[in-house]
Amino acid sequence: MDTSRRSERRPIRRVQAVGAYGFGNFGDQLFVETVQRHAATLWPNATVRTFAPAGRSRLYASSRWYGQAARLGAAAVGLAWADTIAVCGGSVLQDVGGVARLRQRALRGQRVEALGVSVGPFNGTGAAQRVESFLAHVDRLVVRDPASVQRLEQLSHTTTPVVGGDLVALNGLVQPETERSDTIVICPSAAAQSDLELLTRQAGDAVDEVNRSEPHRVTVLAMSSQGTSDDGPLCAGLASGLSDRGIDVDLASFADLGLSQTCRLLASSAMVWSQRLHGAIVAYLSDVPFMLVGHHAKCRDFGSDIGADQQIVALDEPWAPVAAALADGSFRPHMGSDAYRDRARGAYAAASAD
Template sequence: MRFFKTKIVFKGYYGQLNTGDDAFVEVGNWGVQHYWNVRDVRFLSRKENLPITVNPSKGFPLPIPKTYNLQQKLLIHNTEHFIFAGGSTFGGVPVGGIKDMVLRSKRKNKNIKIGAIGVSIGPFKSSLQEKRVAEYLKHMDFVSVRDNRSFDFVNSINLDYNPVNSFDLAALLPQIYQSHSTAKPQNQQNVIGVSICNYESYIKNGALDKEVRRNKFILNLLVDINRNFEGVFRFFIFNGNAEVGDEQLTREIIQKSGVRNYEIISYNRNTKTTWNTIKECDVMISTRLHASIFACFADVPFFLIEYHRKCTDFLNDVGYLQNYRLYDGDMEVKEASSKILEIINDPNAYMPPKNKLEMVEKAELNFTSIKIN
């Protein structure tokens, strides 16, 4: 049983070939050591599925097939802190799900503490789920949310503890990677990063008409930019899952757009490699939220399609210039193309989000505002 005694167990959408969630593993694993001086931490995922992180991450203790559900239960029962870390993980509390399981364990073992850092609360799947989430939060020991809208919600339900108004964990990646801006080598060709996804296709009852419109906007935007752009388009596969990932859509968009000078950056388990490849771009155009978050904090100009409330929350909180907002693909294509090409031709024309430094400080609150005994 000693294999399963752990100071902290982290839960999120880990080990699913998704770069955005890989970033939460990177930051969570670094943060517990840097801020809390804790090294005894595990992530609920198979070790081979976890990303390659600066500080090696630990998953399930034993690599034995068909035992992972049992190992999950043993880890929950034997940990001191169970923490949901990163992402939109509080849209509901499914009966019999992991949240349910952890709370039942807490009721049996009063010593376990349940918390969350860098999460969004909502949007809710139903009014019932909203009530269940509110009730669940009251049983937790601490919550740190990544956007103002979530903070307004947790503040409205009279918790016995003080919730923390923080920010997305990925804003701390520059500290981990010791990332600093560097001058671009002369005569290096310009690079436009692109990251797209079919979000509506892989959620229940997704708005497929909106997805078709978004993809058409991206397609027309690339076609228009390509007429006046002599550099390379760099397409990022942020989600490498064979069923719900980005590759098929990305290849379709490339083929339909007619761009010839392009490269495809496949999903990479090494998050730092993806970060560095984005940092080389002159501009990022994305539907994937974390492609824009990476770009933002790597000091790369970015344009984000607001396909989800979390995208809008991010842009609002970081202080993104209204003049650059694509909204949900609502800006005129030629206007968007003109703004992007203006930045390509004159990088000094770009006005970065005004709250970036403040958001890095708020991201640190995920760790500095919470005490782990």
């Protein structure tokens, strides 16, 4: 038997990709799909697994003891199997707690990577120290935006960060559509804790403004179905409020559409107005005009990174002026989507060679 050829065919690394997977959130499931689709680029000659459910699992996502046990079990299996633990996607480095903290304590020589993460803002001094402790184990660090690099300068760490942009920029599933509709897609977020009456007024006034020149339909899209971040009730309330104003509105959800159809809905729309970061990111990468509600630092940091600060609105700010500027083409990001993708390909491919 030619053992040398057999050795060449055998993967030399075993990577567990970890994140907020299995909770029914569009952005996190898009991270999983990106990791699976581009594993060969991110980790050449490796086997990659998550050990999390492929979609939303009520048991796995539960905040009760059995959900915590399921997540701890997945972490334990991953630690036993993997030689590399890779935190992939999301704003996970505001603090290190829960399963992530237990995993960190149980590391036994595994290589640790953090890819496509936002760093900070930290939830207090203790959180900054815990992030600093985590970074002491990290061998490879690719962050989502320059603001994360600035926050890292507050910490003592030895890993040099690379700005790669959001991980989903690698994913060919996210791309412009050849045909566009007259539909405005609105993506509310339960995590933003918006007042429904104010949200209805912001969205309704913006629709009325852009409809002065050209009529549009509206689709309200629920992008998350996890626990306290379940967008469904907020979306239903907003759709009802807009309908009461005489606006033609439909309801849709990622849970029903799945990844591909949700990406197509966003990419084929006339505009996207989103409180969810990945509603805006998918629109941007699909060359669709977008407005993003900056209720979290990661939203504002994304806008600053691509030169689209004027497209980021505060939680209580009117939407109509920005919507009108998007409709007439006055607002465009300074960094085009192709440049954003090129930066991501270069950053993630170069880092994989480390």
